Every structure is written in C-alpha cells, then in structure tokens.
Amino acid sequence: MAPGDVTRSASRTFELLGAITERGGLTLGDAAKAAGLATSTALRLIRSMEQSEFLVRGDDNVYRAGPRLLQIGARAISDNQLLSRARPAMxxxxxxxxxxxxxxxxxxxxxxxxxxQIEGTHAIRHMGWVGQTVPLVGTAVGAALRGDLQSEGYAIAHDTLEDHSTGVAAPIYDAVGRIVGALSVIGPTFRLDDALCAQHGLVLVERCRALSAELGSPTE
Structure with a gap:
C-alpha cells in the first residue's frame, strides 16, 4: 500500500471511530453516513476495529466503544493533570x-x-454532557475558553444550546498564561436569573483563580 493510501485509510478510520463514539454508538449505515464513507468501506474499517477491540457490536447491531478504546480513554483521563487538580474545585x-x-x-x-461533571443537588438539574463538544462561539464555556469575558471575569449564555438552560463559565490559565480549560455551571434559566448568574460567576472566578495558581499561573 502506498504511503498516501495508508494515510487516507488511517484518516478514515479515525473519522469513523470519532463519529461512532461521539454519538454514543451507531449502526453500520448511520456510521458510514456520519463519516461520509461508502458502506463497504465503513464495514471494512469497522471489522478491523472490532478485531482490535476498539469497537464492539451489540445485539441491536449498534457499534460502540470497545474495551481497548475504553482502556486508552481511562488512562488518558487518569494522566490528565487538569482533570485531577480541578475535581476538588468542581x-x-x-x-x-x-x-x-x-x-x-x-x-x-x-x-x-x-x-x-459533578452533578448538582437541585431536583431539576442539568446532566449528561461529559464527552460532548459544543461551539466556541455562542456558549458560555466557549466564551471562557476564548477569553471573551465580562469585566468580572466570567461569561454567561442563555438558551443557546438547549432551550431554558443557562450557563456561566470562567477560564483556567496555565503557567504561561494560556487558557487551558474552563469551569462552568449549567442550570434552568428560570432559576438562574441575572443576580444568581452574577453570584455563581464570582464563585467560578475565585475557584478558577486558585486552580490556575496551582497550575503555575502568576497570581494577581
């Protein structure tokens, strides 16, 4: 196989794997469509990933993350310094x-x-976004990661990704001043009015500053 063919095959494999895992599992046809591949090509790549246990097929014919992929993900999470240090603040x-x-x-x-995620304690609370991606533009967490903040140091977004949900976020900085992460809270818009958003925003800013200091960011 020529070098270009190897690169193209690897790229297709990763795109297909990403499409399946990002959606929590897909059938062969849906996976091929999501990755923009012919069904025959998707089947060949999926069979290879099944053999190496990156994917498994359930009784419902849906392909999901396999034990090898879960092992790699678990190792990456355990080795992530930001994640381990952020948990007490969360x-x-x-x-x-x-x-x-x-x-x-x-x-x-x-x-x-x-x-x-650390789940909230309100009866009505937000949950279930771990592993999901959202746009950097038009979201509170995206604004925090871009450094597009209010004067108090946090960002707020109402009803942008989900109706009746509001997010408040603040950035985390590393030792050279780069924004490497963000902490945020998400809850129903009926509860998170302007006053409570401001209150939560200050809590986030305080915790993010302390976490940034742990990562070596200069304190003000």
Whole structure:
C-alpha cells in the first residue's frame, strides 16, 4: 500500500471511530453516513476495529466503544493533570451553587469539550454532557475558553444550546498564561436569573483563580 493510501485509510478510520463514539454508538449505515464513507468501506474499517477491540457490536447491531478504546480513554483521563487538580474545585462549586458543574477544555475542530461533571443537588438539574463538544462561539464555556469575558471575569449564555438552560463559565490559565480549560455551571434559566448568574460567576472566578495558581499561573 502506498504511503498516501495508508494515510487516507488511517484518516478514515479515525473519522469513523470519532463519529461512532461521539454519538454514543451507531449502526453500520448511520456510521458510514456520519463519516461520509461508502458502506463497504465503513464495514471494512469497522471489522478491523472490532478485531482490535476498539469497537464492539451489540445485539441491536449498534457499534460502540470497545474495551481497548475504553482502556486508552481511562488512562488518558487518569494522566490528565487538569482533570485531577480541578475535581476538588468542581466539588466545592457544586456544593456552593447546587448546580451541575463541568470542566471543559479545547476540543477538536474549534469546539469546547466537556471532560467531567459533578452533578448538582437541585431536583431539576442539568446532566449528561461529559464527552460532548459544543461551539466556541455562542456558549458560555466557549466564551471562557476564548477569553471573551465580562469585566468580572466570567461569561454567561442563555438558551443557546438547549432551550431554558443557562450557563456561566470562567477560564483556567496555565503557567504561561494560556487558557487551558474552563469551569462552568449549567442550570434552568428560570432559576438562574441575572443576580444568581452574577453570584455563581464570582464563585467560578475565585475557584478558577486558585486552580490556575496551582497550575503555575502568576497570581494577581
């Protein structure tokens, strides 16, 4: 196989794997369509990933992440310094605000990637976005990752991705001043009015500053 063919095959494999895992599982036909591949090509690549246990097929004929992929993901998460250091701050924010709290970082193709969540304690609460990506433009977490902040140091977005949901986010900086992540809270818009958003925003800014200092960012 020529070098160009190898590169193209690898690219198709990764695109297909990404399409399947980002959607929580797909049938062969849906996976081929999502990756822009012929069904025969998708089947060949999927069979290869099945053999190496990157994918498994369920009784419903849906392909999902296999044990090898889960192992790699678990190792990557355990080795992620930002994730391990952010968890205490996330727990504290969730306890103080009672809203679901998320850690995000820069994702693929100009997106924000949700890495972890601490679930809120309100009866009506947001949940289930870990592993998902959202646009950097038009979202609170995206604004935080871009540094597009209000004067107080946080960003707010109402009803942009989900109706009746509001997000508040603040950035995390590393030792050289780059924004490497963001902490955010998401809850129903009827509860997160302007006053409460401002209150939660200050909580996020305080926790993010402390976390940034742990990562070596100069303190003000």
């Amino acid at each position: 727990v504290a924010i969730a306890e103080e605000t009672r809203e679901s709290t998320y850690l995000s970082t820069h994702g693929p193709k100009g997106t924000a990637l949700y890495l972890a």
